[in-house]
Amino acid sequence: MIIMKDIFDECSLGDLKLKSRIVRTGTWERQTEDGGFLKSEVFDRYEKMAKSGVGLINSEMFVFDPRDRFAEYCNNVNYRGFVKDYKEITDICHNHDVPVLGQLAFFYYNDGLNQKVEANDISLEGIRRLQADVIMAAKKFSFAGFDGMQIDIGNNFYLAKFINPYFNQRKDQYGGNTENRVRICSEIIKVLKKTMDFHVSCRINPWDVRKNGMTPEESIKVAKELEKAGADSIQLTARTISYLYDGNDRNPFLVYVDKLIDEVDVPIILGGSMRDMKSMNDVLNDSKVEFLSMSKPFVAQPDFLADWKANGDGVSICQSCNNCYSKKESTCFKFK
Ligand SMILES: Cc1cc2nc3c(=O)[nH]c(=O)nc-3n(C[C@H](O)[C@H](O)[C@H](O)COP(=O)(O)O)c2cc1C
Incomplete structure (x- = not known):
């Protein structure tokens, strides 16, 4: 008997229990008062998302250097109110039995000598310092009640x-x-896996369209290394290519993702341009993927999943105009 998958299936992602297969993926909130304290909109958004039937929430990206490229648009694990504010956010999620991960992403690394040290130039001491910074961020996420972290690779x-x-x-x-x-x-x-009871997720690129850069074969090898190290889940993203599923040609991401799933046991999360329940269920049932992520639909309407669940169907009001992305904030400029 073939069991059909549905976005609202209860499931497990590693050791996390999920109410659905839907992951709200990392999304800049950019809604802070002076000094980084969160505005009430952020608490309201998390309450609405957590109540709606989402399986897992990824926080917006956090940086640790205030001079990082995207620091202006997102939050910093080192702001004074971090643990207090985010303990309230994680409590909101946990009150609705929704696990939540803190996302760490940095564009530059300051090794103490060079604010933008490149991969080829960072010393071994610099690498140790970077690793210690990431581990400290994980500790902070843990103090704030996060169930784990996502490292953006x-x-x-x-x-x-x-x-x-x-x-x-x-x-x-x-x-x-x-x-x-x-x-x-x-x-x-x-x-992290040895010292903490913490879900570790990694975001990786399937390829990057650079000559001699990341290829699908190389990215599968990367996933295997991350799995060997103990990663609990892997979420796919793309550098410049967006994921479009029109139901006709087999999407290249789906071809890649099935190969990847054949090669690793770690759960894989696929996302990008998912806008309606029917084609999302098609993706689940036409591929080996078990988890789907969404970002902009939650910007347009944080609790849309509640309607989808009640109606057994649904289409996001998000028009993919990308204004939220361009302005780098979680505000829908079409349906304000
Ligand atoms: C307003 C906005 C903020 C975003 N912030 C982040 C982020 O903090 N971290 C991250 O990994 N991706 C971020 N992204 C990318 C999304 O996670 C996602 O990969 C992308 O929007 C494609 O998914 P979608 O079509 O469901 O929106 C952001 C996207 C938007 C629109």
Whole structure:
């Protein structure tokens, strides 16, 4: 008997219990008072999302350097109110039995000597310092009640570049083959899994369209290294290519994702341009994917999943105009 998958199936993602297969993926909130304290809109959004039937929430990205490229648009794990504010956010999620991960993403790394040190130039001491910063961020996420963290090794963020053969030509144990390039992340994951009861998710690129850069084959090898280190889930993202599913040609992401799922046991989350329940259920049933992520639909209407669940169907009001992304905030400029 073939069991059909549905976005509202209860399921497990590693050790997390999910009420549905839907993950609200990392989304800048950019709604803070002076000094970084969260505005009431953010608490309201989390309450609405958590009540709506979402399976897992990823926070907006956090940086740890106030001079990072996107620091202006997102929050910083080091602001004074971090633990207090986010303990309230994680309590809101947990009151509705929804797990929540803190996302860490940084574009530049300041090794103490150079504010934008490149993968090829960072010293071993710098690498240790970076790893310690990530582990400290994980501790902070844990103090604030997060169930785990997502390390962004995708898009064009620092770690995505570090693991990419296009940017990394190091001759030491952090460069060369895939195992070496991913070692900076593998060592962090091993420490986190050994010392904390914490879900560790990684966001990676399936490919990056750079000559001699990340290819689908290389990205599968990266996923294997992350799995070996102990990663609990992997979420796919893309640098410049967006995921479009028109139901005709088999989407290249689906071809890639099925191959990836054949090669690793760690759960894979696929997302991008998911806008209606029917085609999302088609994706679930036409591929081996078990978890789907969404961002902009939650900006347009944080509790849309409640309607979808009640009606057994639904289409997001999000028109993918991308104004929220361009302005880098969680405000829908079409349906304000
Ligand atoms: C307003 C906005 C903020 C975003 N912020 C983040 C972020 O903090 N971290 C992240 O990994 N991705 C971020 N993204 C990208 C989304 O997670 C997602 O990959 C992308 O929007 C495609 O999914 P969608 O079609 O469901 O919106 C953001 C996207 C938008 C629109």
